[in-house]
């Protein structure tokens with residue numbers, strides 16, 4: 001069993017891994033490059049494959065009172081918001097939750113600290129060599145195992161795994177939050193709505209106990225010229241990109257006051273997740289386009305799986321099994337997320353007809369095929 005475990009990055013994967021390791025009586029330290037955790041306000045959907053694990057670790061009960069439990073997903077046409085297909089969520093249990101990312105990070109951080117976890121800020125990892133981790137502030141520390149949870153921009157992945165950088169996907173996302181009381185009081189806003197249109201789609205759903213509506217609007221764009229991957233969004237640019245869309249969507253956009261625009265970047269599927277005593281996790285391992293709302297969910301699956309696998313005394317075997325389980329799942333969902341984008345953004349009338357027919361007949365089954373993944377069972381079924 002590794003005695004010294006070091007985690008690089010305090011996002012969803014790093015913090016949840018810290019919680020899981022603490023629960024399993026491992027000592028770990030998280031090193032974060034920034035001087036504090038100041039996540040942007042935006043919604044995150046967490047489906048059963050993740051909430052099952054949050055529950056197991058004792059975190060779901062802390063999140064549910066802060067989030068929102070949607071009852072339905074509606075797929076709609078972009079022009080008149082007519083329903084293409086709807087299916088139910090949270091039918092028999094509260095296993096799908098929409099939360100503010102700030103709440104998620106806060107709950108994870110507070111729980112990790114309450115379990116006695118150490119979180120050290122202002123430490124940007126720049127090199128790992130011979131079981132030593134080097135930081136940009138000239139400090140270094142020794143380790144038995146180091147887990148790179150440093151996000152899609154992961155320098156550790158580029159440096160030690162594939163020597164590649166993320167590439168712009170030709171897609172941008174505007175994200176905004178609107179107070180619920182600024183919108184009409186009808187029930188249109190109370191569920192997850194996904195409007196599908198040519199070359200783009202829009203998702204909106206309530207968070208913060210239903211007091212705010214979060215939206216993400218995706219559109220094709222050939223270049224990303226900003227230095228940062230996130231910039232302040234311009235409302236007029238957003239409205240002109242979606243001018244032919246239904247009035248509900250336009251109303252939502254026009255009321256948004258804290259708009260951000262993101263370049264969506266992607267990486268090629270990875271071949272290995274483990275190199276010596278260095279592991280990749282979360283977006284560092286399998287960053288994905290956000291069209292299945294699975295990035296954080298998979299980070300949660302990764303973290304839980306590793307912390308369970310490490311209970312085995314044979315570290316080599318634990319790491320082998322981590323790679324085996326997580327590379328398959330990560331690469332599959334990464335591929336399916338990209339495919340979902342192509343389906344969402346069709347512009348040919350006949351293909352749209354076929355897609356809508358497909359959604360009506362198989363939409364629920366497709367979603368369930370992703371959400372039913374059970375990391376606990378997957379580990380149980382590994383050969384001895």
Ligand SMILES: Cc1cc2nc3c(=O)[nH]c(=O)nc-3n(C[C@H](O)[C@H](O)[C@H](O)COP(=O)(O)OP(=O)(O)OC[C@H]3O[C@@H](n4cnc5c(N)ncnc54)[C@H](O)[C@@H]3O)c2cc1C
Pocket residue numbers: 008009010011012013014031032033034043044045046123124125126149150151152154155173175216262281282283284290293294295296297298299
């Ligand atoms: C528009 C959009 C919508 C999304 N919606 C959903 C959703 O509904 N559901 C869902 O499950 N997912 C969603 N996601 C994906 C989700 O946000 C990510 O998959 C998730 O945040 C990844 O977590 P992470 O911990 O791997 O990386 P991050 O959250 O990026 O955290 C990485 C951390 O590492 C730190 N760091 C980086 N480099 C270093 C270094 N060298 N040394 C020390 N620290 C370092 C960073 O400062 C950061 O704190 C969405 C993403 C986008 C863009």
